[in-house]
Amino acid sequence: xxxxxxxxxxxxxxxxxxxxxxxxxxxxxxxxxxxxxxxxxxxxxxxxxxxxxxxxxxxxxxxxxxxxxxxxxxxxxxxxxxxxxxxxxxxxxxxxxxxxxxxxxxxxxxxxxxxxxxxxxxxxxxxxxxxxxxxxxxxxxxxxxxxxxxxxxxxxxxxxxxxxxxxxxxxxxxxxxxxxxxxxxxxxxxxxxxxxxxxxxxxxxxxxxxxxxx
Amino acid sequence: xxxxxxxxxxxxxxxxxxxxxxxxxxxxxxxxxxxxxxxxxxxxxxxxxxxxxxxxxxxxxxxxxxxxxxxxxxxxxxxxxxxxxxxxxxxxxxxxxxxxxxxxxxxxxxxxxxxxxxxxxxxxxxxxxxxxxxxxxxxxxxxxxxxxxxxxxxxxxxxxxxxxxxxxxxxxxxxxxxxxxxxxxxxxxxxxxxxxxxxxxxxxxxxxxxxxxx
DNA sequence: ACAAAAGCTGACCATTTAGTCTAGTATTTA
DNA sequence: TAAATACTAGACTAAATGGTCAGCTTTTGT
Numbered sequence: 001x002x003x004x005x006x007x008x009x010x011x012x013x014x015x016x017x018x019x020x021x022x023x024x025x026x027x028x029x030x031x032x033x034x035x036x037x038x039x040x041x042x043x044x045x046x047x048x049x050x051x052x053x054x055x056x057x058x059x060x061x062x063x064x065x066x067x068x069x070x071x072x073x074x075x076x077x078x079x080x081x082x083x084x085x086x087x088x089x090x091x092x093x094x095x096x097x098x099x100x101x102x103x104x105x106x107x108x109x110x111x112x113x114x115x116x117x118x119x120x121x122x123x124x125x126x127x128x129x130x131x132x133x134x135x136x137x138x139x140x141x142x143x144x145x146x147x148x149x150x151x152x153x154x155x156x157x158x159x160x161x162x163x164x165x166x167x168x169x170x171x172x173x174x175x176x177x178x179x180x181x182x183x184x185x186x187x188x189x190x191x192x193x194x195x196x197x198x199x200x201x202x203x204x205x206x207x208x209x210x211x212x213x214x
Numbered sequence: 215x216x217x218x219x220x221x222x223x224x225x226x227x228x229x230x231x232x233x234x235x236x237x238x239x240x241x242x243x244x245x246x247x248x249x250x251x252x253x254x255x256x257x258x259x260x261x262x263x264x265x266x267x268x269x270x271x272x273x274x275x276x277x278x279x280x281x282x283x284x285x286x287x288x289x290x291x292x293x294x295x296x297x298x299x300x301x302x303x304x305x306x307x308x309x310x311x312x313x314x315x316x317x318x319x320x321x322x323x324x325x326x327x328x329x330x331x332x333x334x335x336x337x338x339x340x341x342x343x344x345x346x347x348x349x350x351x352x353x354x355x356x357x358x359x360x361x362x363x364x365x366x367x368x369x370x371x372x373x374x375x376x377x378x379x380x381x382x383x384x385x386x387x388x389x390x391x392x393x394x395x396x397x398x399x400x401x402x403x404x405x406x407x408x409x410x411x412x413x414x415x416x417x418x419x420x421x422x423x424x425x426x427x428x
Numbered sequence: 429a430c431a432a433a434a435g436c437t438g439a440c441c442a443t444t445t446a447g448t449c450t451a452g453t454a455t456t457t458a
Numbered sequence: 459t460a461a462a463t464a465c466t467a468g469a470c471t472a473a474a475t476g477g478t479c480a481g482c483t484t485t486t487g488t
Contacts, residue, residue, distance in 0.1 A: 012485080013435070030332055035248025038476060050437050053477065110331050116390050117324050118244055128393055135394045157395055158410045165383030166376050173379070176330050179342055180349045181371055196372045200418035226455085227464070252446060262467055267447065269465095 017055050019045040021069070024062050029110035032118060033063050067115065067122055070108045073101055079134065083144040087151050088207040091163075092198045096213070098167035099194040103187070109171035135160070152206030159205065166197055231269050233259040235283070238276050243324035246332060247277050281329065281336055284322045287315055293348065297358040301365050302421040305377075306412045310427070312381035313408040317401070323385035349374070366420030373419065380411055 023044035027036040038059050042049040056062035078094040102109055115122060135157075142156035170177065170185065170193060178184045185193070198213040237258035241250040252273050256263040270276035292308040316323055329336060349371075356370035384391065384399065384407060392398045399407070412427040 011434090016435085031248045032246040032328070032332075033249070034245045037474090039474090048437055049476090050478090051435085054436070057477095059476065113331060113386070114246070114328070116387050117327060118246075118249075120389050120393075132394060132396070154414075155406070155410060157391075158407055161383060161387075161391060162380050162411070162414060165379045165387070169375060169379030172327070173330050173375075175334050177375060179334075180346055182346070192369070193372055196369060197376070200368075200376060200414070204414035204418050225464090230465085251444090253444095263446090264448090264467055265465080268467095271447095273446065 013055070016045075016047060016051065019047065020052055020055055020062070021066060024066055025107045025111060028063060028066065029107040029114070032114045033059075033122070036063075064122060066111065070105075070112055071127065073105060073108055078138070081138075081141060083141055083148070087142075087145045087205075088202055088210055091205070091207070092202060092210050092213050095163055095167060095198050095201060096194050098163060099170065099190060099197065102167055102169075102171035103185075103190045106171035106174055109168050113168065113172045150207075152204075154205060159201075163201060166201075227269070230259075230261060230265065233261065234266055234269055234276070235280060238280055239321045239325060242277060242280065243321040243328070246328045247273075247336070250277075278336060280325065284319075284326055285341065287319060287322055292352070295352075295355060297355055297362070301356075301359045301419075302416055302424055305419070305421070306416060306424050306427050309377055309381060309412050309415060310408050312377060313384065313404060313411065316381055316383075316385035317399075317404045320385035320388055323382050327382065327386045364421075366418075368419060373415075377415060380415075 020041065024036070024041045026044060027041045030036070036059070038052055039049050041062075042052045045052065052062070056065065076094060076097045078090060078097070081090045120128075138160065139156040142151065142159065145151040146153055146156075170190070174185070195209075195213050199209050202209050234255065238250070238255045240258060241255045244250070250273070252266055253263050255276075256266045259266065266276070270279065290308060290311045292304060292311070295304045334342075352374065353370040356365065356373065359365040360367055360370075384404070388399070409423075409427050413423050416423050
């Protein structure tokens with residue numbers, strides 16, 4: 001069910017680029033930027049190391065290309081929500097979208113987590129400003145919902161942090177989760193976890209759970 | 215308010231060891247095991263590199279010593295809770311303890327997060343087994359609470375994952391949080407965030423919030 | 429068909445890295 | 459106070475790493 005590319009009519013270069021990006025995402029997720037090795041990315045992509053550096057001029061530019069890709073993942077329907085939308089629907093869908101990313105792109109989530117934990121040295125001011133203004137806009141909408149009595153009073157910042165923390169946890173800490181559950185999460189498990197999380201967050205905000213998440 | 219050692223009567227060796235451990239925790243939290251550099255740990259500890267390798271025979275043994283320390287942090291009063299305890303009290307206190315760790319030992323939390331994200335290559339079978347049996351015990355207690363009608367029906371695994379995810383997020387993603395809030399979290403902010411989180415989780419479990427967390 | 433562009437890669441290099449060695453200086457102990 | 463232990467530190471090394479280069483082959487557009 002995860003989105004995947006149509007492999008017809010793509011040049012050998014595009015194919016290799018995508019092989020390299022996939023391999024690199026895995027390696028960076030496993031070892032972070034400093035810890036990842038170009039040779040191991042090459043091995044995983046089944047290409048000689050020189051080939052990796054042919055397509056991406058340096059380890060850093062490969063990392064940055066990947067990071068840019070990942071930041072685009074964060075876009076969602078919640079970005080355009082306004083005060084006239086139904087908060088229960090919007091938030092439930094946002095949570096579900098986040099959970100879907102954790103299921104389909106766990107390594108992207110891990111790479112992003114590492115970048116933040118390591119002090120976000122590669123996220124430039126432009127991204128940070130953009131991110132901050134996105135946040136300001138969303139906080140504003142949530143505040144208006146609260147003012148209209150649609151939502152229990154709560155700090156919108158903490159609400160969003162909680163949504164990110166819980167949903168991303170299923171990707172970032174999947175090793176621990178699988179260990180403790182004694183089995184890995186199937187698609188059905190993810191659906192159950194999503195409903196569980198929607199219920200927790202929405203109930204916590206004084207909202208009722210939309211029927212499709214019950 | 216964070217716990218700290220009494221520096222009287224400690225030998226120069228103990229002092230240096232602790233300097234090194236502090237410096238290493240920071241470096242490992244910033245770069246992960248592979249990415250951290252012994253030289254930078256030494257610089258941060260204000261000791262020559264050779265000195266670091268005098269006290270800890272290798273980068274790996276330093277990392278392991280630190281990791282062992284950190285695993286002990288996870289111990290809490292929740293470990294001994296039984297079905298006869300009040301779930302609201304116990305869970306609220308557990309959440310508060312976790313938040314306190316995020317506030318006082320953010321680098322420890324980050325190091326642990328990196329270890330898990332990177333596939334837990336240094337957590338041995340003994341720890342994993344111990345952790346799994348701890349989990350089984352706690353899941354059991356929560357289930358009994360649910361059977362007794364003290365707690366709304368929910369999967370105890372997800373409940374614990376949610377508590378960890380949200381509380382650790384304040385340490386692991388502090389850079390992002392500070393950026394988006396436009397200021398860093400004070401002790402007061404942490405108290406507020408703790409109460410907010412206790413309310414979310416407990417309400418989500420159908421529990422009422424103990425007065426000290428309101 | 430053919431030239432230009434794109435793709436490929438082994439050999440190589442400068443730098444960085446964890447860790448050693450040796451030779452010393454403080455500090456503790458008997 | 460002498461011997462033993464604990465600590466300090468510069469010089470060094472072997473291995474690993476990111477990256478270059480020059481010459482090769484394959485693909486593509488006309």
